[in-house]
Amino acid sequence: MLVLSRKVEESILIGDNIEIKILDVTGDKVQIGITAPKEVTVLRSELKETIEENKSSATGASKDLLQELFGKK
């Protein structure tokens, strides 16, 4: 992993058209501004799992299975 030190208002360039700028640092929180082309997905890493779970839910259990498991007998 490449490790760089940056101050507030300084930025990093990735390739020709992605810029990551440090906007603010307060305690253990860093505010980051990202400029990237529209087709580049920018995601907080913990959201990836939520997207996976959303997809699993959308392709998951049928009504029949829910009825079988949880239907009122």
Add this chain to the structure above:
Amino acid sequence: MIIKTRDFGEIEIDEKEIVTFKCPILGFDDFKEFIVLIDESIGENFAWLQSVEESELCFTLANPKLIGDDYKPHINDDYMNAVGGSYDEMWLIDVISEKVSDSKVNLKSPIIINTKEKLGAQAISESPLPIRYQLFAGKESV
């Protein structure tokens, strides 16, 4: 209006029941209009979040009551604003498995709905909550 659904065929819904997600369901940014469906034979522990725009898109939801009263995720202002300031309904996106104990719910990112304003969002809570929480841990049937 009549809509096509994934699990219930064609059904008639009241347009006033449609919930608009200004803040999208993650990974499904193109879809904004959903309706919550409850099946009487199952009751209010589970529901369906059916897309109005795409009949094949439907999520299954679990009622947070199943988790218990301790479940109170902190929802930040961005999501509150997205649903008009407050919410009065919450659901958890679930992945139900044939083996009941493998069924999971996402406690980190609940669906919040303001039923008056008909606005919804999938909020990402800042509370340290699990994304894959076993809904019926250790149980073989419910």
